[in-house]
Amino acid sequence: MRPTYNRGVRDSSIRIGTAGWSYPSGAGAWTGIVYPARRGRAKDFDELRAYAEHFDTVEVNSTFYRIPTVDVTRSWVERTPSGFEFSVKLFQKLTHPRMFLDRLTKPPKGAPKDMVAEKSTLPHDQALAAAGVSKADVDEFRRAIDPLASAGKLGALLVQFPASFRHDTASLDHLAWLTHALRDYRVAVELRHKTWSDDVKTTLQVLNASKAAWVQIDEPKFRLSIAQNFLPNVEGFYYLRLHGRNAKAWWNHEKSADRYDYLYSEQELEPFVEIAEAVKVLVKKMYLYTNNHFEGKAAANAVMLRDKLGLPNPGGYPPAFVEHYPALGGIVETTADPKAGLFDEAPAPVAAPARRTPAKRAKASR
Numbered sequence: 001m002r003p004t005y006n007r008g009v010r011d012s013s014i015r016i017g018t019a020g021w022s023y024p025s026g027a028g029a030w031t032g033i034v035y036p037a038r039r040g041r042a043k044d045f046d047e048l049r050a051y052a053e054h055f056d057t058v059e060v061n062s063t064f065y066r067i068p069t070v071d072v073t074r075s076w077v078e079r080t081p082s083g084f085e086f087s088v089k090l091f092q093k094l095t096h097p098r099m100f101l102d103r104l105t106k107p108p109k110g111a112p113k114d115m116v117a118e119k120s121t122l123p124h125d126q127a128l129a130a131a132g133v134s135k136a137d138v139d140e141f142r143r144a145i146d147p148l149a150s151a152g153k154l155g156a157l158l159v160q161f162p163a164s165f166r167h168d169t170a171s172l173d174h175l176a177w178l179t180h181a182l183r184d185y186r187v188a189v190e191l192r193h194k195t196w197s198d199d200v201k202t203t204l205q206v207l208n209a210s211k212a213a214w215v216q217i218d219e220p221k222f223r224l225s226i227a228q229n230f231l232p233n234v235e236g237f238y239y240l241r242l243h244g245r246n247a248k249a250w251w252n253h254e255k256s257a258d259r260y261d262y263l264y265s266e267q268e269l270e271p272f273v274e275i276a277e278a279v280k281v282l283v284k285k286m287y288l289y290t291n292n293h294f295e296g297k298a299a300a301n302a303v304m305l306r307d308k309l310g311l312p313n314p315g316g317y318p319p320a321f322v323e324h325y326p327a328l329g330g331i332v333e334t335t336a337d338p339k340a341g342l343f344d345e346a347p348a349p350v351a352a353p354a355r356r357t358p359a360k361r362a363k364a365s366r
Contacts, residue, residue, distance in 0.1 A: 014280055015085060015155070016306050018298040019059040019241070019291035021051040028257040028294035036318045052080045053315035055302065057087065057155055059241075059289040064089040064096075064160070067144045074147040085155035086148050087188070087239075087287055091141050094178060095161050097127035125170035138181045149185070155287055156186040156239055158215070163224070167195035172206055179210035188239035188287070190215035197227040204233055216240045218272070220247035230275050237285040242272065242301065244292035261294035264301045266327060273308045300325040307331045 023030040024047070031037060035050055051058060062068070076086060093100040101122075122130055148154040159178065165171060179187055189212050196203045207214050214233045217226075218241070232238045244262030272288070280286055288305065290298035303313050304327060316335030322328050 013284060014276060014286045014288070014309060014311065015057040016288045016302050016309070016311065017055040017057040017059065017290075018051075018293065018302050019289050020061050020293060020298075021058050022047045023293055023296075026257070027255060028261065030293075030296045030299070032318070033320050033324055034296040034299045034317065037320075046079060048076065048079050050315075052084050054299075054313065054317075056083060057085045057287060057289075059087045059089065059158065059287075059291075061089050063141075063144075064092050067091050067141055070144060070147060073145055077147050077151045077153055080153065085153055087155035087158055087289070088145055088148070089158040089160060090182075091137070093131055093137055094133060094141070095159060095165075097124065097131040097133060098122060099162070100131050101127060123170070124165055125174065128174060135181060138178075154185065156188045156213070156237065157182055158188050158190065158239070159212075160190040160215075161192065163192040165191065166193050167199055167203065172202065176206050176209065179207065179212045183210045186237050186285075187212040188215045188237075189213070190217060190241065192217070192226050194224050194226050207233060211236055213237055213239045217243060218245070219243035220245055220250045222250075230279075232279055232283050235283055237287065238279050238283045240272070240275070240286070240288045242288070242290045242292065244297070246292075257294055260292045261297070262292045263297045263325070264290075264292070264304075266304065269301065269304055269308065273305065276305075276309055295324065296321065297325075300328060303328055303332055 025031070030047075035045070035047060038045055080086075092103075098121075145154060145157075159182070161175075175189070179189065187210065189207060191203070191214070203214070211234050213236070214228075216228050216230045216239070219225075230240070242264065244260050244264070245268075246259055246262040249258040249261065276286060276288060288302075290301045290305070292298050292301065300321070306313050313332050316333045317328075319334045322332065322334055
């Protein structure tokens with residue numbers, strides 16, 4: 001029997017948001033669901049500003065693919081309210097050197113179809129050497145995120161290693177070097193291979209030496225998947241990521257977005273609510289990000305988690321958001337402003353739904 005905890009307590013040390021804020025087109029787009037449908041490009045619509053009306057934190061994934069300029073991170077600061085925090089994923093060269101090398105050798109646009117780049121098969125440590133990874137790369141990333149840090153809007157640095165990153169001497173050395181180089185920040189390390197949990201003692205020794213949080217993840221489990229207990233390993237902060245449970249499309253999919261096409265039910269979220277309530281008394285700060293971003297499912301689940309934990313859900317959403325996710329009825333307000341010129345067709349104003357009590361929401365979900 002699970003222990004029960006006090007509910008409905010607002011705690012600013014718990015921050016809940018989504019992985020990314022911009023999914024403007026293609027399968028799984030947020031436009032027309034989380035954000036209003038727009039005519040043309042609607043250049044005056046700022047997705048980050050709109051996102052920050054609802055959530056107090058976001059996990060930035062674009063920084064994995066390219067290091068942002070100082071002007072870009074400064075604009076993030078200017079477009080978000082005081083107290084908003086960005087957790088930023090570390091650049092791939094430092095964690096996924098083989099992927100980085102593959103990108104460097106990708107044929108240029110317009111190249112003949114038979115000009116196919118060979119994918120790197122080097123072990124992680126050899127790929128690091130081939131990619132020329134050094135402290136200079138860390139320093140470049142530090143300069144890029146300095147506007148966030150200086151403004152007090154930097155949450156944590158997410159150091160996500162590939163699923164193939166195994167526990168061995170070379171990997172331990174790299175992990176120790178990287179977490180030490182980033183020790184001035186909150187560092188959250190996502191390890192996915194079972195060898196890390198097979199030797200919990202050594203893994204914790206390396207992470208704890210730099211006060212790095214071991215990222216707890218929820219995703220489909222396979223033979224080589226890491227085992228986790230969802231407990232914090234450091235007192236400074238805690239980092240939890242919910243990727244969804246779409247096992248069928250996890251490794252076999254037409255488009256990568258298909259992997260994240262999964263909506264957690266209220267019952268499936270309940271254990272994470274209990275984890276959050278237990279963890280918040282053990283750590284100074286907690287970050288919880290939903291990464292099941294397909295068609296705004298991450299936003300819907302983040303809203304549900306915030307509601308269950310007694311956190312506010314401010315701002316108005318398009319009516320389509322509740323139409324897609326009826327469980328949000330009574331939790332969020334829906335708004336429609338025809339004068340904004342952001343809709344394909346001008347809808348009639350929608351009254352905010354009456355808020356249901358937790359008991360009524362539980363009954364409605366049965």
